[in-house]
Amino acid sequence: MTTPLPQPTAPRYEPLRGLALWGEEEKAAALEVLESRSLFRYYGPAPLHRVDAFEERFAALAGAPHAVAVSSGTAALTCALIGLGIPEGAEVIVPAATFLGCVNAVVAARGVPVFADIDESLTLDPTGWEHLVTDRTFAVMPVHLHQAAADLDPVLAVARRHGLRVLEDAAQACGVSYRGRPVGSIGDAGAFSFQSEKNITAGEGGAVVTHDPAVHDRVARYQDQGGQFTTSRAGDRGTAAGEPFLGANLRMTEIAGAVLAVQLERLPPMLRRLRDIARTVRADLADLGLRWRPLPDEEGSGGDLTLLLDDRMAARRLVTALTAAGVPAGTLYQGRLVHQNPAVRTGRTPWGTGWQAPGRLRASEAILGRSVTVGLGAAMTDDDVAHLAKSLRAAVTGASGE
Structure with a gap:
């Protein structure tokens, strides 16, 4: 059975x-x-x-x-x-x-x-x-x-x-x-x-x-x-x-x-709250030495929590663990680059073939595939943030065998 x-x-x-x-x-x-x-x-x-x-x-x-x-x-x-x-x-x-x-x-x-x-x-x-x-x-x-x-x-x-x-x-x-x-x-x-x-x-x-x-x-x-x-x-x-x-x-x-x-009136305070949530979680997990997505302007972000794992399989394991804990998480676009879409790859437009199949971008495939983005919500409470940090810690340490 x-x-x-x-x-x-x-x-x-x-x-x-x-x-x-x-x-x-x-x-x-x-x-x-x-x-x-x-x-x-x-x-x-x-x-x-x-x-x-x-x-x-x-x-x-x-x-x-x-x-x-x-x-x-x-x-x-x-x-x-x-x-x-x-x-x-x-x-x-x-x-x-x-x-x-x-x-x-x-x-x-x-x-x-x-x-x-x-x-x-x-x-x-x-x-x-x-x-x-x-x-x-x-x-x-x-x-x-x-x-x-x-x-x-x-x-x-x-x-x-x-x-x-x-x-x-x-x-x-x-x-x-x-x-x-x-x-x-x-x-x-x-x-x-x-x-x-x-x-x-x-x-x-x-x-x-x-x-x-x-x-x-x-x-x-x-x-x-x-x-x-x-x-x-x-x-x-x-x-x-x-x-x-x-x-x-x-x-x-x-x-x-x-x-x-x-x-529009709700936008500025919402973004401030989401940035604060992201900072709180990162600070709580600072001892784990996690590799976060590098941002050109940390202050300017709209509240992002994206991890870069060692490989695609490690990313999948982390997504599975977080999802099981009730934390919305995933790899953006399921790890697929836009030109891996069949219609894009073959250049199928409404009026005929628009371009030849583009070559693979293996470095970009690898980067996107090993990323894990945790969804943040505008209505998250402090308890939700604490649960997120705790779940992320458990998922990361569990995957590493610590």
């Missing part, structure tokens, strides 16, 4: 951020829009202009003069590439450890992704991608992965040397800073996500920020059918001075804008 394997316990806490703090204010904000019957951001019976207000406040938080709210983080990346003026068929350098949406956005903008190595920060190796630059390269897309900023200064230096645009993917790092500067506002444009697992959320949504008024104009027009919009009632909008072009419908709704404006 086969002995059943031990089953993981229910998670001690939810590893959620903005959604964990959802309250009556969000409900009231959404209800106000519903009662106005003006759910479309540009007009209605009694427009409240909640998306406009959110854009203004979000731009200030992100440290940029311009923001455009859109329907998702992937839409934000696509709009940003269009705003930056990507030519059809141009290459965009993307870190190998990232979400599929980065690749989808490049393809949607009719570009070609090129995959670059990461380092032990799990973000783009800041200078290791320079050999990938060709005469077809248009931009590089550093990804601020799981609440930690990529090392942007050397990335910017390489990009400027080659005349490339820098698009920051800040989907997983809203409110995080890099050496005193808000991520998303440091390159030529930044893209954010407000999906349900993100730092602030309306279930879905995104935003683009930029310092460049020309980029802002193109983004604003593209997400609204190209900007030359004519309604069935003969109304119109779109007074941009540039030449008209065709766009898409990637607009944010008024309900999302209203909810996100409430969530």
